Amino acid sequence: MNISVNSENMTLKGDSTPYLTYNALNDIPFIRHAFSTRLGGVSQGVCESMNLAFGRGDDRETVLENYKLMCDSAGFEFESLCGSVQIHEAKVQKVTKADRGHGILKERVFSSADALITNDKDVTLVTYYADCTPLFFVDIKTHAIGLAHAGWRGTVSKIAVNTVKAMNEHFGTKAEDLVCAIGPVIGKCCYEIDETCAQQFMALGEIDTTAVLEKLSGGKYLADLALTNKLLLKSAGVKEENIVVSDLCTKCNSELLWSHRATAGNRGTMAAFMKILY
Numbered sequence: 001m002n003i004s005v006n007s008e009n010m011t012l013k014g015d016s017t018p019y020l021t022y023n024a025l026n027d028i029p030f031i032r033h034a035f036s037t038r039l040g041g042v043s044q045g046v047c048e049s050m051n052l053a054f055g056r057g058d059d060r061e062t063v064l065e066n067y068k069l070m071c072d073s074a075g076f077e078f079e080s081l082c083g084s085v086q087i088h089e090a091k092v093q094k095v096t097k098a099d100r101g102h103g104i105l106k107e108r109v110f111s112s113a114d115a116l117i118t119n120d121k122d123v124t125l126v127t128y129y130a131d132c133t134p135l136f137f138v139d140i141k142t143h144a145i146g147l148a149h150a151g152w153r154g155t156v157s158k159i160a161v162n163t164v165k166a167m168n169e170h171f172g173t174k175a176e177d178l179v180c181a182i183g184p185v186i187g188k189c190c191y192e193i194d195e196t197c198a199q200q201f202m203a204l205g206e207i208d209t210t211a212v213l214e215k216l217s218g219g220k221y222l223a224d225l226a227l228t229n230k231l232l233l234k235s236a237g238v239k240e241e242n243i244v245v246s247d248l249c250t251k252c253n254s255e256l257l258w259s260h261r262a263t264a265g266n267r268g269t270m271a272a273f274m275k276i277l278y
């Protein structure tokens with residue numbers, strides 16, 4: 001496939017089914033991760049061609065075929081996938097081998113799980129995006145991992161902080177041992193919000209919100225979701241040098257990535273994948 005990506009910190013891999021990886025996470029030998037694109041699947045119509053969400057118009061078999069293509073391309077076991085249940089809340093769900101297939105090959109059991117964490121190498125975490133913020137967590141000491149979905153609601157509900165806390169409670173993770181990656185997400189360049197939404201960002205006590213909001217005329221603001229999550233991770237004790245932020249805006253790169261805003265909601269959905277190898 002003749003596509004390229006202009007990023008300083010991410011690399012496009014895969015051949016007929018491309019996916020993005022973080023260079024910083026590729027350097028960690030005990031994990032495997034991937035972020036899908038909108039390319040290299042079998043969906044037709046508005047979801048053409050890589051859509052990983054059920055319920056966006058694709059029939060079930062088409063979505064499952066897309067999962068198989070992603071698994072073959074990026075090296076995940078299809079049966080090991082465990083999907084999140086994203087309702088724009090901030091609940092973190094620990095999963096294990098017993099949760100393989102959840103929400104993908106099997107019925108959903110959790111009612112709210114915008115973040116998934118595990119220290120079990122027999123399950124692959126899967127979370128979903130189309131402009132919202134993906135957060136990747138890797139504990140380089142205990143070999144535990146997490147994935148979180150942070151739209152603006154999840155961001156201001158501090159799902160980033162909740163995930164650090166949950167990894168500490170379940171796995172003994174220390175924040176200073178975490179390597180985190182943020183994005184690809186809609187950038188401040190393209191993410192306009194209204195006053196009511198902006199006030200939710202301003203109410204965050206832990207961080208300097210003047211850095212994450214830019215006031216426009218007419219009561220509108222530009223908001224930096226990635227930076228907000230980065231500052232929240234720092235407030236939870238993650239080292240700045242251990243946090244990488246993707247330089248790809250989903251809306252500016254809407255030929256490669258699904259963007260809810262670029263498509264006015266007529267779109268497929270991307271997924272982040274991560275598993276522990278040892």
Ligand SMILES: [Zn+2]
Nearest residue numbers: 189190249252
């Ligand atoms: Zn942009």
